[in-house]
Amino acid sequence: AQTVTQSQPEMSVQEAETVTLSCTYDTSENNYYLFWYKQPPSRQMILVIRQEAYKQQNATENRFSVNFQKAAKSFSLKISDSQLGDTAMYFCAFMTYNDMRFGAGTRLTVKP
Amino acid sequence: KAGVTQTPRYLIKTRGQQVTLSCSPISGHRSVSWYQQTPGQGLQFLFEYFSETQRNKGNFPGRFSGRQFSNSRSEMNVSTLELGDSALYLCASSDTPGVRAKNIQYFGAGTRLSVL
Numbered sequence: 036a037q038t039v040t041q042s043q044p045e046m047s048v049q050e051a052e053t054v055t056l057s058c059t060y061d062t063s064e065n066n067y068y069l070f071w072y073k074q075p076p077s078r079q080m081i082l083v084i085r086q087e088a089y090k091q092q093n094a095t096e097n098r099f100s101v102n103f104q105k106a107a108k109s110f111s112l113k114i115s116d117s118q119l120g121d122t123a124m125y126f127c128a129f130m131t132y133n134d135m136r137f138g139a140g141t142r143l144t145v146k147p
Numbered sequence: 148k149a150g151v152t153q154t155p156r157y158l159i160k161t162r163g164q165q166v167t168l169s170c171s172p173i174s175g176h177r178s179v180s181w182y183q184q185t186p187g188q189g190l191q192f193l194f195e196y197f198s199e200t201q202r203n204k205g206n207f208p209g210r211f212s213g214r215q216f217s218n219s220r221s222e223m224n225v226s227t228l229e230l231g232d233s234a235l236y237l238c239a240s241s242d243t244p245g246v247r248a249k250n251i252q253y254f255g256a257g258t259r260l261s262v263l
Contacts, residue, residue, distance in 0.1 A: 135192050137189060
C-alpha cells in the first residue's frame, strides 16, 4: 500500500529563519507526483510546490524548495526567510494515476 | 478566474439523516475529487469524477456517493449519517485527472459537517 509519512507533528521557527519539514513515502509506482500543500487557519488548502518524480532537479518556488531523494523516497520542504504568514498546517501528498495520499501534516508556527 | 466553491460552508445534521454537499470547480476544470479530513484520520480520498464518470473511489462505505453534472459541478451525498462522519469535506478540481502534465489540484474552503 502507498503511504506518506510526516514524522514531525509540530515545528516552530523564528521569523526570517529557515525551517525544513520532512516527508517520506512508500510506493512501487515509477510515475508519480509529489506535492506540499499548506492549510492556514482559514482551512483552504493551497499548493505550495510540486515535483514530478521523473525530474531529478529539485523544484523551487520563491522561498520554498524541496529536497527530493527518489531512491530514499524522501521529499522534504525547505522554507527560507520564514514569514508570519507561513504559519499553517503543511501536508505532503503523493499522487499516481489512480490514487492520492496525504501525510498526517506538520503544524508550523512562525514566531515573531 | 473564480476558485473552487463549496456550499454550504457549515452544516449540522443528526444521526440517521442524509446530506448533500456541493462543489463548483474552477471554470474549465473537468476533474473533481472529494476528500474527508478529520483530526484522527487526516485527509482521506473519497472519490474522483471526470467528465461525469467516477474514475476512482477510496475506501469508504457505500453510504458515501457522488455524482458530476455536465457542467462539471459535483455533489457528494452521505446517507444514514453517523457520528463519525463529522469532518471537513474538501473538494478539489483540476484540468485533467490523475498523473498528467500540468495536473494540479485546487482546493475549495471545505464544508464543515457536524453530526449530532
